[in-house]
Amino acid sequence: MTVLEMRQALTHAPPTAPPDLRARLSWRSAKSVLMTILMGLSVLAVVVPLVWVVAELFGRGLAVALRGFPDFFVKEVPVVARRPGPGMGPAIVGTVMTTGAATLIAVPLGVLGAVYLHEYGVGDRFSRLVRFMATVMTGVPSIVMGLFIYVVWTLHFGYSAFGGSLALACLMLPMVIGATEQMLKLVPHHLREASYALGTSKSRTILTVVLPAALPGIVSGSLLAVARAAGETAPLLFAVGAATAYNPNLFAQANTALSIQIFGNATSSFVSAQDRAWGAALTLVLLSFVITMVARTFTARVASRR
C-alpha cells in the first residue's frame, strides 16, 4: 500500500461516529428513573404494614367493641381470661387517669424549663447542657424509666396509678421542653421589646406576652406528647399493676390501663382474651388519634384567627 493509497483510504474512510451521547444519557436516566421507582416503592413499604395493621384493628376490634354497646366501654374486665364477653371500662379510666395526671405534672415543668432555655439562659453553658441532655433523655428506653419509678416510688408506696403517672411524666418532660422551645423561637422579638418598653418586668413579660403568643404551638406540642404517653406500656408495668376492677383512687391500690390489658391478653391462648385485646387496641388507637386530631385542629383554628 503506497502512501498515496493510505492517505486516500484515510480521507475516504467514513468518519468514525461520535460517541452517542443520547445512548449514554438514556442509560444514566434509566438508572435515575430506576432509583426514583425504588424511592416510590419505599412509600409502599410504609403504607402496606400501616394499612394492614389498621385493617386488622378494625376487622377484629370493631365487632368486639360494639357488641352490646356500650358494654365494652363500661363493664369491668373479666377476672377469668377464658370467659368471653366485654369489659375494658377500668382500663379506659386507668389510661385517662395516669395520662391526665402525667400531663398535669410534665406540661407546667416542661414549659417552665423551656422558658429558662430560651428566655433566660440563651447561649450559656448550663442551658446548652440541659438542651443536649433533654434530647438524650428522649432516647432513654421507656422500660428503664419504668424501673426507675419502681425503685424510687413503687417499692415504698406500692402499686398505684400515680406511679405510672410519674413514669409517663418523665417520658413527656423532654418532649414538652423540645416542643415549647421550638414555639418560643417563633415569638417575634419586638413583642418582648414592646413589653419591656412599657416597664413590664421580665417574668410578667413572659407570662403575659411571650407564653400567650406561643400558646397554640405549646398546646399542640403537649397534646402530641400526651398521645404518645397514652400508648406507652413498659413504664406502667412496674408501677400500676393489673387490676380488673374500677379503682378511682389515683394514689392507692393497683390500677390498670388499656396498654397493660393489651399486653396481658395478647399472648393469651384464649380467643376471648385475644378479642378483648383487639377491642382495647382499637379503643387506644382511636383515643390517641382523637387527641392528635384535637391538637391539629386547635393549632389550625388559633392560627387562622390570628
Added chain:
Amino acid sequence: MELDLRGRRAIADGAFRWAAICAAGLVLLILGLIAITITSRSLPVWQAMGVDFFTTSRWSPADARFGALAFIWGTAFTALIALGIAVPISLGMALFITQVVPPWVRRPLVHLIDLLAGVPSVVFGLWGVLVLSQHFGLGRSFLTAGIILAIMIIPIITSLSREVIETTPPGDKEGALALGATRWEMITAAVLPHSAGGLVGAVMLGLGRAMGETIAAALVIGSALGQITAHPLAPGNSMPAVIANEWGEADTLHKSALIALAVTLFIITIIVNLAATAIVQRSMRKAQGT
C-alpha cells in the same frame, strides 16, 4: 408605695427565674437519679456475678445464675435486622419526599409518617404476635421482632433524615443539575455528601430506639433462654423483652438481675444517643452556619 411595689416585683421576678432554672435542671436531676438508683438496686447481682454477667449466657433464676450474654446478643441482632430493613426504606422515603414529589404530595406523605409514629408500640406488638407471626412462616423469632422494630423506627429515621436533607443548599443541587446530572446523580453528588453526618446521626438514633423498644419485642421475639444464634428465624430474647416478660414472677434477686439488665441497656442507649445527638446537632449547626 412605689418603691415597695418595685421591691415585690423584683422578688417575684427572681423567684420566677429560679423556678425556671429548677425546671430545666430537673432534666439533669432525673437522668442522674436514674443512673444512681437503678445501679444501686442491681448491686447484689453485680456482686454475685461480676463479669460473668456479661460473658456467660446461662440464665437460671432457680439457682441464681444470671448470664446475660444471650440477651445482649439478641438485642444487638434484632436491632441490626431492624436497621437493615428500616434504613433503606427511610432514606428512600426521605429522598422521595424532599427531591421527587411536588409540594402538594409532600404533606400527605409527612402525615403518613406521623400516623405510623402515632400507633402505640403495644398495638404493633399485638399485630405482630397474632397476625404477622402467623404469615410467611415467620413464627415468633428474631426476624419477626426485627420487622416490627423496623416499622417502629422508620418514622424517626425518616423525619430526621428529611430535616437533614432539607438543609442542602439549593445552589449545590441546581449546580449539579445545570452540569447535566440526572436526578439520581444530583442526589449522590450534592445531597448525600452534604447530609452524610446528619444521616449517620439519624440512623444511630433509630438504633437507640430499636434497642430500647420493649413491649413489641417482648410479644414477638419468642422468649428463648440462653440461645446465641445468627439464624433469623430462631426464637430469641432481648434485654428489654426479658425484663417485661419475667418481672411478674421474679423474686428479689431475680428482680435485681432484671434491673441489672436495665442498667446495661441504659448505658448502651445513653452512649448511642449521646453520640447520635452530638452528630446530628453538629451537622445541623454546620448546615445553618454556612
